[in-house]
Amino acid sequence: MTEAMERPFSECRFYAFFSYSVPDDEGWNQWVSCFKDELFYSLPSRLRGIKLPPIHLCGDDPLVSGVLNERLEDNVRDSFSLFLFVHDNYLDSKWCLKELEYFRKHFGEDGFRYRLYVIAMSKDAIDTLTSRDAWKTICPFEGQLWMPFYQLAKPNRPVPIYSGDDNSAEGKRRVVSNAFWEAFVEIREGLADKIRQAATRSKQLVAPAPTEDSATVRIYIESNERQETYWESLGKQVTKSWDQLIASEHVEPSLYVRPTGLPMNEINSRPYLDDADGVVLLWDKKTSESLLAQITMVEGKLRGRTAAPCIIAYLMEPGGKPPEANRVSNWQVLKFEPDGQGGLHIADQDGTALVIFLTKVLERKRQRLLAGTEEPK
Template identity: 25%
Template sequence: MSPLVRFRDCDHSVFVSYAHADNEVYGNWVSDFASELTKDLAAELARVPTGRAVLPPVHLSEDNGPLAGELSEQLKARVARSFAVVVVVGRHYVDSAWCGQELAYFQQAFGNAGLNGRLYIVALAQEPITLAAAKPVWRQVFAGRNPVWQTYFEDDAVARPVAVMRDDGKAPTQAFARRFDRLRDDLVGKIKADLGGAQPNPQATRLLIGVGAPELETAIAGFAASARAHEPSVALLDFAALDQRAQLAARLRDAERLVLPFHQGQPRMWAVAGGQLAVLLECWRKMGKPDEQVFALDLSEVPPTEPAEPEHLEWLAKLACPKLLPAALLTRLFPPAAPAVVGQAVAAAARPVRLYIESNRNEPWQWKLLGEQIRPLWQKLLDERQIHVPLNLRPSGLNIDEIDLFNLDDADGLILLWGQKEARSLLSQINLVEDRLTELAPAIVAYLSPPKPQAEQAVPALGWQVLRFQQQEAPPPKAVLPEQGDAIELTRFLNDVLDRTSRRHKLSPV
């Protein structure tokens, strides 16, 4: 697996994977899509210092020639040298083995980081979504994950996408532009962030688990799952990162604690005494990180495929950090809270409760107005339970256009706004959020009205409860108030947030 290619180094800004027959059946839809993407990227990046004399082109997979057979080395190189990939799924796409190979190679080249940040899936009709998801290559690539579909069709009964261009050919249709603008803006934002050196996830990783021998992967994954029960911000280091020192340094820089898994087997990097663990520890120390935050995970109960050579065992013997079995290391990293003393105030949580409220360009301030209504309800709950847990509303909201920059596992509660977006857009957004979560926190959708659904109407939101909020102009500034029937449900949601926080931080009432 390779690191994601930087925009300044890529050969193609976007690789568009599609079936040639879909382009023909839908009246050159893919070609028109690529043409609009090429023009818009040029316009959006015209004044951005890209370091390129010419903007990298958008590449259509059809240009590679054959439509079947094994993926050529030339095509693999084009995928690997593209900043992003757009997969256009029509009814002929699902029958194309060539298209499936392109998707599989993209995942092989860039892993989950590519699937999360550089892949866009465009659906031209409803039926191909179902058919594609049932394909073995699709299940293999996404491995239980829920890909986010961007639907470019209006009616499930009409097996055609919305038209790209108006009849006069002078501009895109409104139906197309409404969808296309979201994809373009997200891609442009990621390109600008990459050119500025921004990392896709700047939040600190509280626990980074290093690389062990191949036979230790199951045991390491089990330890990581147990650690996440105490602390969501746990990350596993990929072996490929050891060959990319800049990437490795970035991962270690953001980590607060480092775990080195070991047993009595030969390490992967056998040419260095101590193997990959020695490489990790050396890099950790060069960055000025303290040895006190390094721990060795003893997995000696796992039989080695090949016994370690003496120099590796000697390095382990000299390793000064604590060497603990999984259960003991979990206790060391996450000591149990001391029991509360009757009549004595309970200490606050290790960090404030984090309630993430969506913000976007259509509702830029509603998150803040909604937060102003939540604060007094939260304080009322704290007074009733006699617990001091400050509430932290993100100072800029949860910008849905920059969701890759947020570590959503840090969230104690999630609120998505439903104002101007369509129902399909809301469902896609819910999928986008849930795909970034290890464990779903209490979550609701705030329906901003007017207009509003009738009280007896059920609004589908994939299991997220929809609560209605009336936007009012008086008294100024404009307020977002829960409707009478849903105010109780809002309090119930905050109770769920507080209950979850109390369990995670082991809080007790005074």
């Protein structure tokens, strides 16, 4: 095993080195930078008790003296892991190839096995890269693993990190898309496990990993059939109201809401919904009996001293009538209206009720955090 692989985690200056071409980041709405944001916001709560150094991103450490090659090699050597972000411009970057060479020099084959994360933003780009002689010369394995982060229908476009690919807002406030989140969590959890193991070997303070991000509030929103087009619009409404609530409550440390689409068939496959801080079911074309059956199913998955708050989102048709019932099985019904752009917004008369729902979510989250565990009792 190489010296770099055996180095104590506490001696690493960076826990990840991001190797990418700047035009690929700029050309896809700061995609790599937003990936960094999501790792920065969510990884620390998976490693409570372990002090994390920063991520090295291009431009974070401008060279003011010395030799560029030497500084670049030092930064790669002093990083715990290497992330490659592959799109068209990566293929033309000599510096990206040089970074990979430095990684192999210091981390050897074990580094490629355990500490290299290849993020494919484009299928054509990753296929081209892995077929090149230069790649085969550096990479010791013919079957080096890489993670697809491109759209299946448009394989040369990266999956949007945020719903609607809205990258204009502050990263920690955005609604993360399902397509990105599911693949991202696999990488995040793998990296967290490796850092935890390295910290344990070097006798660095380690606390048990939490079962859910301690700073993240997860609200599941049903996303079945045609309704799957609405959960992101609902998520944006929830996030907007949440931000207003957090600001008025002066919540410290900050808690960030993560609306997440959840198909009903996935609820069927889960024994419990222990990671839910709140649940939203959609009332669209369902009969009252069908909706009641789904409520019963969800309530059977919720555990803990205090069950997660739940509401029903009634999807209004243009010019349609509101539902006669304000509650179904003690679940409050909130009305959401078309916004004229294919999305939804909370009806004016129900805006306060949405804030009350989120206030209950906040209180439950605070109680769980004060108890020192995210596990139900």
